[in-house]
Structures are given as C-alpha cells and as structure tokens.
Amino acid sequence: MIADLDPSICNGCGVCVQICPANVFDMGAGTPVIARTDDCQTCFLCELYCETDAIYVDPDCEAPVAVDREQISPLRGKFRRESGWGEQAAEHPNLHWRMDEIFRRAREA
Amino acid sequence: MSRTVYSTDVLVIGGGLAGCWAAVAAVREGVRVILAEKGYVGTSGVTATAGPGHWWVPPNPPELRQKAIAERHARGMGLSDPQWMARIIDTTWKTLPTLSNHYHFYTENGVTHYRGLRGPEYMRAMRALAIEAGVTIMDQSPIHDLTLAADGSVAGAVGEHRQLQQAFEVKAGAVVMATGGCAFFSHLLGSGNNTGDGYRMAVAAGADLSGMEFTNYYTVAPVRSNMTRSMAYSFARYFDSVGRELDIKPGPEVNEALAKALMRGKVFCWLDRVPQDIQAIMPHVQPNFVAPFDRRGINPYRDRFEVTLRGEGTIRGIGGINVIDDACQTRVPGLFAAGDAATRELIAGAVSGGGAQNSAWALSSGQWAGRGAARRRQIRTSEVVSMRISGAPLLSVEEVVTAVRQEMEPPAKNMFRSDSQLRRSLQRMDAVWAAVRDRPVSSERWRDQALRATVATARWSLNAALTRTESRGMHRRTDFPALDPHQAHRLIVSGMDQVAVCPHFALATPLEAL
CATH class of the missing domain: 3.90.700 (Flavocytochrome C3; Chain A, domain 1)
Incomplete structure (x- = not known):
C-alpha cells in the first residue's frame, strides 16, 4: 500500500490526486497528502505518473507499512525507470512484446 | 445536494479497456458521448496493471482461425459459441493496428508485434484516443444507479463527482455498462474498482446474468x-x-x-x-x-x-450481464454491456478466457456496444430507480468486506464446492445483503453501492453454483465430481432480493456453419 509521499521531493503538481484510481490523495497545502491509505489498491501506477519520484508504494497489499525514507531512497523511481515511462523511454525500451517468446520457451523447457 | 444535469446521446459507465473502446466507437458514429469512471480513465480497471496478449489469429490461411476456434470451443465444454469467437478474432485483428498513433508497437524484421500491449501504456493510449475522438471524460465520477423511462428502457444514470462532492444526473439515449468484473475484494492486482457495480445496476433495472457459477478462477x-x-x-x-x-x-x-x-x-x-x-x-x-x-x-x-x-471472481471467471443481440444489448432496452461487465460464456464457455480472450472480448464487445448505443439517440424522461436508503448502519465496511472474503476467497470453499458449504456461504451472504440493502454502511454513497454490488454478486454466484449439480470447467463440485451431459446449458440468473436461476438452452452456431 501507499507508504510515502515525500513533500521535500514533491513539486506539488497534483497529478497523483487526479490519476489515483482509488482516490487516495487529497491536495494539501502546497503538496498532495495521503488521505485514504486503506483505499490504496497497491497498483504502483502513482509512481509512474509522479515525475519527481516523491511517491513510494510498499508491496504489502493487505495492511499499511511504515517505511524509513533513507532505506527506500535507492528504490525511488526504479519502477518508473524500468517501465521506460515519460522521459525514460529512450533509455529503457518497453520489451513487453517479448512475452510470447518467453511463454514459448517455458513450454519448451 | 443539488444535482448537475448533463445530457448526452451515449453514456458509457466505466473507463477501462471495454469502456474506452465503447466510447471511441460511439463517438465515431457522430453522437455525443460521456465516459464516466469511478477512478481515472487510464489507471482504473484490471488492464492498466496487466499486459494483455490479445487473441491474435491471422485471417489467412482461413484454416488458422477455424482451428483456433475449434480448439477453444472444445475447451469451453459446450457453453461457448463459435460465431462469437470468430467475431472477436476478426475485430481484434482489425482494431489493434489502429492504435499505432498512441502506442509504440515494436517492429522486428518487417513484422509488427500488435498482439501484446503493456497495461499502463495501453490505457494511457486509450485515454488519448478517446480524447482525440471527442469523448467527454468524467474521472473520479462513480455512478450510483441507472435511471429508467416509463416504458422500462434506460434513460441515463445518477452519480457523483466524488472529489467535488457534487451529485449529477446524466440523461442519455443509451447506456453502455463497462464496469468490469467483481473480484470479491480479493486484492487481485488492479481490481480495487472491480466491485460488480454494473451487475447490481443492470439487474436492478431488469437485466439478467449468465455464467455466474464460473467465478472461481x-x-x-x-x-x-x-x-x-x-x-x-x-x-x-x-x-x-x-x-x-x-x-x-x-x-x-x-x-x-x-x-x-x-x-x-x-x-x-x-x-x-x-x-x-x-x-x-x-x-x-x-x-x-x-x-x-x-x-x-x-x-x-x-x-x-x-x-x-x-x-479472480468474474474477472478471469466468466460470469456477467447476459447479452441478447450482436450489439451486446441487455434485456433492458437501451442498456448495452461490454468487457467483463458482460458474460464471457459466449467466447470462453466453462473455462477462463484468460487474458487473451478476455482482452479480445473487451476490445470487441466495447466497440459493438458503443456502436449499438449510438444508434439510439432518443433522450427519454427519466425516473430514478434507486433504493431508498435509511436507518442506522448494521455493519461496518470492514465487516462486509471480511464476510465476503471469508466466503468467496478460500479455495476450500469456492474452488472445491459442495452443496452444504455453498448453502452456508449463501446464508451468510443473504444475511449481509439484508443488513446493507437499504441501510447505509459508510458515509459515502458510492462506497456503499460498491459494497452492495459485491454482496449481490456473491449471492448470484453462489445461487448459480448451487444449481449446477455437476463439475464443468472451473466449476468443481466435490459432491458432483462428474460432468453431466444433461447440464450442457447456460444458467441465467436474475433478481435482487429474490434470486432466480433458470437454464437457458441456447443454440450455438455450429462450427461447420462458419
């Protein structure tokens, strides 16, 4: 579930408030705030849409988890980078089209 | 709260894969289209977190499709229809290349890979396509109920812009229900908004459901x-x-x-x-x-x-709103169903359609429903059919969610089914239904409607599972472990408080006729 929105990284664009399918965020004073943690469906999509990598989602989908900002720091933005989202597209191509070949090799294994 | 009133030719409820294709197809017919989504068009629904590889079979040589359909029809255990399979294969083949302006398909040695699309990028492309085509998108706008005209046909819907806490009504000539399936709160990836809302709204308006016993993948x-x-x-x-x-x-x-x-x-x-x-x-x-x-x-x-x-509930399960014509119209005139909101029994039979068939179905049924809806332009006088909600809550949100999960999720209850266990689960779900049907649960109307929808869907599923006294496809009965040739028919479910299950002896198009 959603675990962190670091206001010192956030640029206040508010896109997370707009795009969250579960309406987890509210616009606060200057930056969005996590308003409804329990509604989070752990889809990680807010991380894709957050240009500044201010958001961190913990993989536990059943209960909220407290995270240490220093500890998660190297993980910030990794999912967005690997997805090749936005400005990352040139360096991280979307290889999803190789799925067929991977399934075929599993069948042959 | 005063209501904002919008008027449109077509209202599409649900902005996942099927809803987006429905909205795009409808607006291309030259009519006004509103696409209302509980969350956000682009991130909501199970496609956005997935990566569907559509059912993708080239048209030539023709034996390829015939073979694919024959194989899949055999696995459907008598409940699928080859004609509908042929339609989705053809529509998918023609449609995906048209997304090229919005999705980057990889080309290798002169061959472009159209079949598989990654979810977040796919749904971002669908949003862009819908906006480009002229669809009016309403994000964060859950629909509460349909409205009906005096003659029983659909007249629109009521809902709320939940971030603005503004109630609205949409008066529409036709409605496409594209609300996705119901995951019974299982935490299946991307299914948070998939609470069976469309089943509840459609059945309340007089529609029926099909394949609801096949909800346990x-x-x-x-x-x-x-x-x-x-x-x-x-x-x-x-x-x-x-x-x-x-x-x-x-x-x-x-x-x-x-x-x-x-x-x-x-x-x-x-x-x-x-x-x-x-x-x-x-x-x-x-x-x-x-x-x-x-x-x-x-x-x-x-x-x-x-x-x-x-x-997976009805997501990789196959149950959903029964459709009665090629445009995916339901029993309610002017109400169409698409994607996982509709039954996939036609294309999958008694086994899961998986990602390939289900995405091909979403894309195809969406477009058929959108076009069908666009042809009904007459705006009707509406009467809201909402249940009157009053009194104090008897159950909390957590209690409702827990009860549904406890009955619908454990494979010991829902994968290996038996008469006695199904009856126990149904008794509990009936009790929960009685406690939530006309009383508030939370302070939010849309949330309560989602809870009611999931409880209702659980009851429809359990009733159908009790009726099918055999094992067929994903429906396994420990007390009836064998396939019964006399039950090679679909089960149609209807009714909110009193649930009815009726066999339906549909004649599938014979394979040879294709």
Whole structure:
C-alpha cells in the first residue's frame, strides 16, 4: 500500500490526486497528502505518473507499512525507470512484446 | 445536494479497456458521448496493471482461425459459441493496428508485434484516443444507479463527482455498462474498482446474468502481495515448508494443485528455471512483476518465496450481464454491456478466457456496444430507480468486506464446492445483503453501492453454483465430481432480493456453419 509521499521531493503538481484510481490523495497545502491509505489498491501506477519520484508504494497489499525514507531512497523511481515511462523511454525500451517468446520457451523447457 | 444535469446521446459507465473502446466507437458514429469512471480513465480497471496478449489469429490461411476456434470451443465444454469467437478474432485483428498513433508497437524484421500491449501504456493510449475522438471524460465520477423511462428502457444514470462532492444526473439515449468484473475484494492486482457495480445496476433495472457459477478462477502471487503477473510462474517449481518439492507442474491444472497444497500448509515458489537472459530483461518486460521482490530484497531466481492464490471472481471467471443481440444489448432496452461487465460464456464457455480472450472480448464487445448505443439517440424522461436508503448502519465496511472474503476467497470453499458449504456461504451472504440493502454502511454513497454490488454478486454466484449439480470447467463440485451431459446449458440468473436461476438452452452456431 501507499507508504510515502515525500513533500521535500514533491513539486506539488497534483497529478497523483487526479490519476489515483482509488482516490487516495487529497491536495494539501502546497503538496498532495495521503488521505485514504486503506483505499490504496497497491497498483504502483502513482509512481509512474509522479515525475519527481516523491511517491513510494510498499508491496504489502493487505495492511499499511511504515517505511524509513533513507532505506527506500535507492528504490525511488526504479519502477518508473524500468517501465521506460515519460522521459525514460529512450533509455529503457518497453520489451513487453517479448512475452510470447518467453511463454514459448517455458513450454519448451 | 443539488444535482448537475448533463445530457448526452451515449453514456458509457466505466473507463477501462471495454469502456474506452465503447466510447471511441460511439463517438465515431457522430453522437455525443460521456465516459464516466469511478477512478481515472487510464489507471482504473484490471488492464492498466496487466499486459494483455490479445487473441491474435491471422485471417489467412482461413484454416488458422477455424482451428483456433475449434480448439477453444472444445475447451469451453459446450457453453461457448463459435460465431462469437470468430467475431472477436476478426475485430481484434482489425482494431489493434489502429492504435499505432498512441502506442509504440515494436517492429522486428518487417513484422509488427500488435498482439501484446503493456497495461499502463495501453490505457494511457486509450485515454488519448478517446480524447482525440471527442469523448467527454468524467474521472473520479462513480455512478450510483441507472435511471429508467416509463416504458422500462434506460434513460441515463445518477452519480457523483466524488472529489467535488457534487451529485449529477446524466440523461442519455443509451447506456453502455463497462464496469468490469467483481473480484470479491480479493486484492487481485488492479481490481480495487472491480466491485460488480454494473451487475447490481443492470439487474436492478431488469437485466439478467449468465455464467455466474464460473467465478472461481485463481492466480498465484507472493504472499501479502497482489502481484498476479504470472508469466514467470510458467517456469515455477513449488516446495512445502520443509523444502520438499511438490508435484505441481505449470499448466492448466496448476491452480487446483496449488490450492490443495495450500490447504495442507505453506507453499514456496522458486523461479530458478527462468533462463538468465530472461531474468535480465524481466524488468523491461514486466516491470511491475519485479517491483515487489526488489522492495523486499528477494531475488526470486535464487531465493524461494512463499506464495498464495488470489481469487479472480468474474474477472478471469466468466460470469456477467447476459447479452441478447450482436450489439451486446441487455434485456433492458437501451442498456448495452461490454468487457467483463458482460458474460464471457459466449467466447470462453466453462473455462477462463484468460487474458487473451478476455482482452479480445473487451476490445470487441466495447466497440459493438458503443456502436449499438449510438444508434439510439432518443433522450427519454427519466425516473430514478434507486433504493431508498435509511436507518442506522448494521455493519461496518470492514465487516462486509471480511464476510465476503471469508466466503468467496478460500479455495476450500469456492474452488472445491459442495452443496452444504455453498448453502452456508449463501446464508451468510443473504444475511449481509439484508443488513446493507437499504441501510447505509459508510458515509459515502458510492462506497456503499460498491459494497452492495459485491454482496449481490456473491449471492448470484453462489445461487448459480448451487444449481449446477455437476463439475464443468472451473466449476468443481466435490459432491458432483462428474460432468453431466444433461447440464450442457447456460444458467441465467436474475433478481435482487429474490434470486432466480433458470437454464437457458441456447443454440450455438455450429462450427461447420462458419
């Protein structure tokens, strides 16, 4: 579930408030705030849409988890980078089209 | 709260894959279209977190499609219809290349790979396509109820812009229900908004459902994670808690074997057989598959990790609103159904359509429903058919969610079904229904409607499962383990308080006629 929105990284664009399918965020004073943690469906999509990598989602989908900002720091933005989202597209191509070949090799294994 | 009133030719409810295609197809007919989505068009629905590889069969030589359909029809165990399969294969083949302006398809040696699209990028493309085509999108705008005209045809819907706390009514000539399936709160990836809203609204308006007993497909995921991206598990080996390898082979029987092992104790997975070159590209093929492992410091190719099964409900199950014509119209005139909101019995029969058939169905049924709806332009006088809600809550949100999960998720109850257990589950769901049907649960109307929809869907599913006294496809009865040739028919479910289940002896198009 959603675990962190670091206001010192956030640029206040508010896109997370707009795009969250579960309406987890509210616009606060200057930056969005996590308003409804329990509604989070752990889809990680807010991380894709957050240009500044201010958001961190913990993989536990059943209960909220407290995270240490220093500890998660190297993980910030990794999912967005690997997805090749936005400005990352040139360096991280979307290889999803190789799925067929991977399934075929599993069948042959 | 005063209501904002909008007027449109077509209202599409639900902005996932099917809803977007419905809205685009409708607006291309030259009519006004509103697409209302509970969350956000682009991130809501199960496609956005997935990566569907559509059912993709070239038209030539013609034997290719005939063979694909014959194979799939045989697996459907008598309940599918080859004609509908042929339609979705053809529509999918013609449609996906038209997304090229918004989705980057990879071309290799002169061949473009259209079949598989990654979810977040696919749904971002669908949003862009809908806006470009002229669809009016309403994000964060859950629909509460349909409205009907005096003659019983659909007249629109009422809902709220939940971030503005503004109630609205849409007066529409026709409505496409594209609200997705119902996951019974199982934490299946991306299914948070899939609470069966469309089933509840459609049945309340007089529609019926089909295939509701086939609602018990499961997908493996790491424990406490919703990550049901399962491609890598096609290489998986499984172990018990003392490290003995279990006899569970990847393939169609894996769910049943995993469920039995999980009923005995913890199960651990090892992906050591994933070839190294695939391990290396995995973050760029399925970035969300690797994210939970990264964040827990697990190397799934080296470390064994504990797994669970997540219930798919009617998502990879096949139940949904019954459609009565080629445009996917329901029994309610002017109300159309598409995607997982509609039954997939026509294309999948008694077994899961999986990602391939279901995405082909969403894309195709969406366009047929959108076009069908666009042809009914007459705006009617509406009467809201909402249930009157009053009194104090008898159950909390958590109590309702827990009750549904406890009855609908454990494979011991819902994969291996029996008359006695189904009756116990139904008794509990009936009691929950009585407590929530006309009383508030939370302080939010849209949330309560989603809870009611899921409880209602559980009751329809249990009633259908009780009626089918045989084992067929994913519907397994421990008390009726054999296939009964006399039950090779569909079951039609209807009714909110009093649920009725009737056999439907539809005549499928014979294979030879295609």
